[in-house]
Amino acid sequence: MNTKDLAYFDRLIKLKNFSQVANEFGVTQPTITMAIQRLEAEFQAKLVLRDRVHHELVVTASGRQLAVHAESVLQELALAHQEITHLTQDQTVLGLPPIIENYYFPQVAASLQKRGMLADIRTLTGGSVWLRNALRDGQADLALLGSTAPLAYKSLIAEEFDRQPFNIFVSAAHPLAKRKRIYFSELKQEKFVLFNHSFVHNTAFNLLTRRNHFRPDVVFRATDTHAIMNLVAENVGVTFLTGIVDQHRPDVARLELLDDEQPAFLSSIVYRSSHVLTPAQQQVLTILRTTLTRS
Amino acid sequence: MNTKDLAYFDRLIKLKNFSQVANEFGVTQPTITMAIQRLEAEFQAKLVLRDRVHHELVVTASGRQLAVHAESVLQELALAHQEITHLTQDQTVLGLPPIIENYYFPQVAASLQKRGMLADIRTLTGGSVWLRNALRDGQADLALLGSTAPLAYKSLIAEEFDRQPFNIFVSAAHPLAKRKRIYFSELKQEKFVLFNHSFVHNTAFNLLTRRNHFRPDVVFRATDTHAIMNLVAENVGVTFLTGIVDQHRPDVARLELLDDEQPAFLSSIVYRSSHVLTPAQQQVLTILRTTLTRS
DNA sequence: CCCCATTATAAATTATTTTTATAGTCGCTG
DNA sequence: CAGCGACTATAAAAATAATTTATAATGGGG
Numbered sequence: 001m002n003t004k005d006l007a008y009f010d011r012l013i014k015l016k017n018f019s020q021v022a023n024e025f026g027v028t029q030p031t032i033t034m035a036i037q038r039l040e041a042e043f044q045a046k047l048v049l050r051d052r053v054h055h056e057l058v059v060t061a062s063g064r065q066l067a068v069h070a071e072s073v074l075q076e077l078a079l080a081h082q083e084i085t086h087l088t089q090d091q092t093v094l095g096l097p098p099i100i101e102n103y104y105f106p107q108v109a110a111s112l113q114k115r116g117m118l119a120d121i122r123t124l125t126g127g128s129v130w131l132r133n134a135l136r137d138g139q140a141d142l143a144l145l146g147s148t149a150p151l152a153y154k155s156l157i158a159e160e161f162d163r164q165p166f167n168i169f170v171s172a173a174h175p176l177a178k179r180k181r182i183y184f185s186e187l188k189q190e191k192f193v194l195f196n197h198s199f200v201h202n203t204a205f206n207l208l209t210r211r212n213h214f215r216p217d218v219v220f221r222a223t224d225t226h227a228i229m230n231l232v233a234e235n236v237g238v239t240f241l242t243g244i245v246d247q248h249r250p251d252v253a254r255l256e257l258l259d260d261e262q263p264a265f266l267s268s269i270v271y272r273s274s275h276v277l278t279p280a281q282q283q284v285l286t287i288l289r290t291t292l293t294r295s
Numbered sequence: 296m297n298t299k300d301l302a303y304f305d306r307l308i309k310l311k312n313f314s315q316v317a318n319e320f321g322v323t324q325p326t327i328t329m330a331i332q333r334l335e336a337e338f339q340a341k342l343v344l345r346d347r348v349h350h351e352l353v354v355t356a357s358g359r360q361l362a363v364h365a366e367s368v369l370q371e372l373a374l375a376h377q378e379i380t381h382l383t384q385d386q387t388v389l390g391l392p393p394i395i396e397n398y399y400f401p402q403v404a405a406s407l408q409k410r411g412m413l414a415d416i417r418t419l420t421g422g423s424v425w426l427r428n429a430l431r432d433g434q435a436d437l438a439l440l441g442s443t444a445p446l447a448y449k450s451l452i453a454e455e456f457d458r459q460p461f462n463i464f465v466s467a468a469h470p471l472a473k474r475k476r477i478y479f480s481e482l483k484q485e486k487f488v489l490f491n492h493s494f495v496h497n498t499a500f501n502l503l504t505r506r507n508h509f510r511p512d513v514v515f516r517a518t519d520t521h522a523i524m525n526l527v528a529e530n531v532g533v534t535f536l537t538g539i540v541d542q543h544r545p546d547v548a549r550l551e552l553l554d555d556e557q558p559a560f561l562s563s564i565v566y567r568s569s570h571v572l573t574p575a576q577q578q579v580l581t582i583l584r585t586t587l588t589r590s
Numbered sequence: 591c592c593c594c595a596t597t598a599t600a601a602a603t604t605a606t607t608t609t610t611a612t613a614g615t616c617g618c619t620g
Numbered sequence: 621c622a623g624c625g626a627c628t629a630t631a632a633a634a635a636t637a638a639t640t641t642a643t644a645a646t647g648g649g650g
Contacts, residue, residue: 001298001372002607018628031608033629038607043379050615050628062379065571069375072569073368077296080364084338084357154449274367276360297638313597326639328598333638345597345646 001042003077005035006070012036012048013067016057039066075137082138083275092281095124095131095143097199099225100267103244104144104162108291112284120280127198127223132156135270141281142288143270148204148263151270158268161292164242165264166204168255171235177253184259185212191237193228196221204263205240267292296337298372300330301365307331307343308362311352334361370432377433378570387576390419390426390438392494394520395562398539399439399457403586407579415575422493422518427451430565436576437583438565443499443558446565453563456587459537460559461499463550466530472548479554480507486532488523491516499558500535562587 011021012032022029040047047063059067086093096105101123112118124134128146135143136155145151151158168187170176176186195201209216219237222228225245232239233251242265243254269288271277277285306316307327317324335342342358354362381388391400396418407413419429423441430438431450440446446453463482465471471481490496504511514532517523520540527534528546537560538549564583566572572580 003296003298004607017626019626027607028609029628030610030630034607037629043376045379045383061571061573062382065378065382066375068569068571069371069378073371076364076368076371080361081338083360083364084340087357087360088340152447274363276356276363278356299638314595322638323640324597325599325641329638332598 001039003073005039006073008032008035009039009047010067010070010074012057013059013063013070079138079274083141086141087276087278090278090280091120091122092142092278092284093122093124093140094284095126095134095140095145097128097131097144097146098125098223099242099245100144100146101125102225104267104292108288111287111291115283115287117280117284117287121284127196128200130198132270135272138272141271141275141277142284144288144292145268145270146200147266147268148200148207150266151268155273156270157273158270159289160266160268161289162267163264164244164267165262166201166240166257167243168238168240168257169229169232169252170238170255171233172251172253173235174238174253176238176255179255181258182255184208184257185214187216187238188212188214191217191219193220193222193231193237193239194218195228195241196223200265201240201242204265207263208240208259296334298368300334301368303327303330304334304342305362305365305369307352308354308358308365311354374433374569378436381436382571382573385573385575386415386417387437387573387579388417388419388435389579390421390429390435390440392423392426392439392441393420393518394537394540395439395441396420397520399562399587403583406582406586410578410582412575412578412582416579422491423495425493427565430567433567436566436570436572437579439583439587440563440565441495442561442563443495443502445561446563450568451565452568453565454584455561455563456584457562458559459539459562460557461496461535461552462538463533463535463552464524464527464547465533465550466528467546467548468530469533469548471533471550474548474550476553477550479503479552480509482511482533483507483509486512486514488515488517488526488532488534489513490523490536491518495560496535496537499560502558503535503554 008021008025008031011024012018015021015024018032018036019029022032025031036047043062043066045062046060047066049058049060051058105123109118112121124131124140124143126134131140131143131145132151132153134140135145145158150160168176168182168184176182194205205216220231222231225241228239228241229245229249229252231237233249243256244265269285269292271285303316303320303326306319307313310316310319313327313331314324317327320326331342338357338361340357341355342361344353344355346353400418404413407416419426419435419438421429426435426438426440427446427448429435430440440453445455463471463477463479471477489500500511515526517526520536523534523536524540524544524547526532528544539560564580564587566580
């Protein structure tokens, strides 16, 4: 079977139009007709029904079933391409969420530089949720990810190396600024400045708001710690971040949370279980482990 | 790309000999040479090195990486074939471990028969561990599985419907037969007759022996409850089974375990998350749910 | 040195896919 | 209701791709 046929089929399921699929792939329309016929012969089943009455394309149960597998076959092959490209170029793509990039990466970078390995590393920045997908899709080979619970995905191997509590940051001008510790429930009336949705902070934050039965007033979401801190300093709102971002700013105060069973920010080294690490990637992994794991 | 090439490659990685692979597929040797060259061109990387000196075939890092994905592509396609065959024949293959087949299935079968659906169901018998693989590989569409912990596999959906403690069964002639309850540690000196390894009972049993620091004297392993019970009745050994197998035999006594945090035998309805259920399979699922879930 | 077991290469053959050209279906519209 | 437009199907020809046949190349061992 030709994987091209699966690619045609995959698009057909989505576009529901033979001619459009043909266009997208730069082939003629009968090519798609023939491809589908080949698949129908191969699997001995009708995959799509041409319902001319309601002029739409109906995907049969078999078609839906094949679509599921076609997609993962194509995904698997794309992954193979990505990984082998990185492999032959002896390049390592390391995914880093901004908080981790700021706090943990400098030590790692120093260690890598000493061994002359920093040049072979490309970093990829994004929220932990987004990076987890990038890792799965082969855009990254290794990643340092944040999470609120230990990462347990069959396709990924995660090695936790740190665990930090979340803190509340308020402007020095804020009435709460003189407090050292606070219960989350005391923040019901506050305005919040938070990370945008692809960050795990939200998972933890949502857990706490749910547990304390309130709908937080989120006035702004940003992608960058500094941006958030600047807004907090200006008293636009308060924020919810890990202690490690503490920049010792005189205009922002950090408060610890007093709640029981608080969520924590776990940091892990993560890579695909299906990924064959190059010697260089293996070395990067070792350096990450030795640099980050606190004894 | 042709999946045939991946199949050739997959075998080549294992056999490490072009001619043998050609033989297995009933093609000539240059076919394999060409297939590998096509893949090497496609992925722009050497996949195997022909080391004539030590006359063996060396798989490169890229080759190993591709092998991982090739295998899962082929597996995915085989699965698609299986599932679509079941789909078009409107057949449901239901996996049942023998204990569940004996205890839970009769009620289900009655319910299915009433709706005239029993004929479209083929059952597949085996230990829970074996059946889980059969389910993954598409040999079964649905299964009732036993486990000691909730089943959590990304590729499978499991709905727990019952939870039973494990019991000890001894011959009526056995000194322990007059007891009603017992600690597992009291069985250190006993001989055991158990299920063979593909049953979850062993997971639970091993947990208890490890926790109580002893190496059990397992005199026999069988695949069938009746066989085990007969051996127990003959005082060949004692056994470790769920209470539900209780056949109210006068020659065998059942003892409850007094240990804290005992493992339990969980029964779940399981199916592949990637599987598109036919209306018939959907119905079977509903019947399984309503029949098995105790309110 | 020749033979054996391997894998590679090239040309011929065979198989498969794609294109070109055209037909069929159905709904819509004047 | 004829004709047009938006679809998909079919058949023959053309273009590609895979496989075979025949033979070469490589290196080890008798």
